Amino acid sequence: MSNPYPRTFQDIAAWSLGTATPIQDARTRFAQFVILCGIASEPSLRNNLVFKGGNALDFVLQPNRSTIDLDFSLDMTTGADLANAESLLAAISTGLSRAAPIYGCGLAIHSIHQNPRGSVKTFITFEARLGYALPDERKLLIRMANNQTSPHVMPVEISINEPIFDSTVFSIDERFGELRISTLEDIVGEKLRALLQQSIRNRNHRQDVLDLAVAIRTNPALDRDHIASALLVKALARGVPVSRGAFKSEELARRARLDYDALEATTRTLFIPFDEALAIVLTFVDELPIPET
Numbered sequence: 684m685s686n687p688y689p690r691t692f693q694d695i696a697a698w699s700l701g702t703a704t705p706i707q708d709a710r711t712r713f714a715q716f717v718i719l720c721g722i723a724s725e726p727s728l729r730n731n732l733v734f735k736g737g738n739a740l741d742f743v744l745q746p747n748r749s750t751i752d753l754d755f756s757l758d759m760t761t762g763a764d765l766a767n768a769e770s771l772l773a774a775i776s777t778g779l780s781r782a783a784p785i786y787g788c789g790l791a792i793h794s795i796h797q798n799p800r801g802s803v804k805t806f807i808t809f810e811a812r813l814g815y816a817l818p819d820e821r822k823l824l825i826r827m828a829n830n831q832t833s834p835h836v837m838p839v840e841i842s843i844n845e846p847i848f849d850s851t852v853f854s855i856d857e858r859f860g861e862l863r864i865s866t867l868e869d870i871v872g873e874k875l876r877a878l879l880q881q882s883i884r885n886r887n888h889r890q891d892v893l894d895l896a897v898a899i900r901t902n903p904a905l906d907r908d909h910i911a912s913a914l915l916v917k918a919l920a921r922g923v924p925v926s927r928g929a930f931k932s933e934e935l936a937r938r939a940r941l942d943y944d945a946l947e948a949t950t951r952t953l954f955i956p957f958d959e960a961l962a963i964v965l966t967f968v969d970e971l972p973i974p975e976t
Contacts, residue, residue: 687741687742688712688715688716688742689713692817692818695709710817712749718779718813718815718839720782720858721780722778722862723778723856723861724778724782724860727765728765731758732755732762733755733757733864733865734754735756735864735865735869735873738754743864744867745898745902746952747951748893748946748949748950749949750890751837752839753840756865757843758850758863766843768796768809771795771841775811776791776792786818789823790814791814792812795809796810797809798810806844808842810840811841812839813839814827814837815836816833847865848869848872848912848916851863868909870894870898872909872911872912872916873913873914873917874895875891875910875930875968876917876918878892878930879918879924879929880918881935887942889940892961896955896960896964897953905967907971910971911972914973925973926973926975927968927971930968939961
């Protein structure tokens, strides 16, 4: 299998062809790679941010489906001093300034804000919008060098006080230090929690059914006990009831089914139709040591 991302600007066309990925998506993929290199170049970020979610799967653990956002959790046991917009802005800007010239790109933070606002909130996400320009975009590179914004924007989300059950490390590029990343079991636990939380947060988590089904099918040795523990810890923090029965609710299936088929266009390796994917997930849930009702 080819690399899950192009590692140089010159690799983009070949990577696009080899993975049957549209060239614009391959260019976005390269920009994500460079941004991750910037984060890896800054010790305060690589030691305290834990890469998670769909792109953590796709870049490292389960290459299959690209997403736009780069999602992280902040480890509050070691990095609490980063838990504000000003500190994150400074650290990310420093990292981007190191990586950008190595790859011939323009990179800058256009904005960063806290959601939801308010000092008494427990679960906070800092949402950053990172502008970028690639090496062949000469006018845009000049524009960014003059502190103007780019029309190309990459969302980066950093969650505060989200339980980190387990993490490991990986190298995005040998020139930089290793980045922390959630284990596959941790991500599976979080995605199971997200499915149960759909109604509570009025969300639709179609992508989680697919990611879970692919993870379960391609990794039969997943640690069920570990996943159950991660799920229970993450659900308890958010006040989400956990049981096998809750996963079998019609409302969960209805929400997750919405626009599910559109995900096929975002996959490079494996797409599983919804009914089959949900059956895989529910069979797996029945194997977890969690309450029945």
